[in-house]
Amino acid sequence: MVYDPSIRTHKLTETWISKASANQRKGRAGRTGPGVCFRLYSEEEFSKMEDFTLPEIKRVSLDTLILQILDMNMQIDVRDFPFLESPEIGPLNQTLESLKSQGVVNALNEKMLTPLGIILARLPVDIPISKMLIYACVLNKLEIALTIAAGLSVQSPFTNRSFRDSDCVNSRQHLLSDIGDPFTLLRVYREWLKLRMDGGQDTRRWARQLGIEETRLFEITKLRRQFKEILEQAELIPKQEAKEWEELSSKERRMLVGEKRKLFDLKKKAGYEGKKTKILREGQHFDTILEKSGRGLEEEEEKERRGPQMLENTQDQIQHLEFSLLSSGKALERELATHKFDDIWLYN
Secondary structure (H helix, E strand, O other), X not given: OEEEOOOOEEEOOOOOOOXXXXXXXXXXXXXXXXXXXXXXXXXXXXXXXXXXXXXXXXXXXXXXXXHHHHHOOOOOOHXXXXXXXXXXXXXXXXXXXXXXXXXXXXXXXXXXXXHHHHXXXXXXXXXXXXXXXHHHHHHOOHHHHHHHHHHHHOOOOEOOHHHHOHHXXXXXXXXXXXXXXXXXXXXHHHHHHXXXXXXXXXXXXXXXXXXXXXXXXXXXXXXXXXXXXHHHHOOOOOOOHHHHHHHOOHHHHHHHHHHHHHHXXXXXXXXXHHHOOOOOOOOOOHHHHHHHHOOOHHHHHHHHHXXXXXXXXXXXXXXXXXXXXXXXXXXXXXXXXXXXXXXXXXXX
16 A cells, blocks of 8 residues: 555555565575475566665655654654654655645644644544544534544445446435435445344345445444544543443343453454464365355355344354444434434535
């Protein structure tokens, strides 16, 4: 991944490895004993490689780095900071100008952060996401902003098949928003929450029909909670966990503790399963090992036939239990109430 300042985003770019990386990988062949290294490129191609990989500071966005330096209140010019490996002056100046235009760095004194910048420096989140969450706290639209922020921070839930299959396109037509993709994602997430709360429909089957990877929606749920905890720690919103605990009966508290213990055991089991050595046996193609470690189409279809209750995969059980802990019945009702479709200001 390389940061492109012209479009202000990271992009995946194909590039040759460096000679240092090639030699490091060669060392793996003889790690436990004498070995032979076969390289799938010519000596001529090897000679054209860079000696070393480009330092990370020259491959990533400088926004957060500059924010952290200025937050130390050292009253020095960022350009004079004693970096171990200095970034290029062009991207550094460009980042400073961008931060000033966003109201993060003082326009009259580049050595100081604005009040907004001071708050942003306390949030370990990308600046655009942080700004959205801060303004959402002020405008009392936090729940919706949490969903959009989480949705923009995870991989797109829409599969490649969802854009090629006309049935998928037609099935989710009612969820599309004219305002933009973030609001389409917001509607998808709300519909998914509603189906899970009702409990009358298999959400896995529903997601497949719409060309959606349900795992991404579980990730959004977890990330929403993490963002909310970050805002609580920064004292931008009041803490809810103690209040939610007080609302529970003694029976509900015991059940919650039991579910957390079960989740801990499942994660421990999943870690053990992930460390199991995969053995390639005689007459077995290598692809079969990859298929078992992944989640193939046949496995998904089999799970659909068996129904939502038959969750044999440990990761599936973890996802559902984490969702249950993060989204109790009352929490789901509150969340759905804030994601209203009849909000004219937001949706029309």
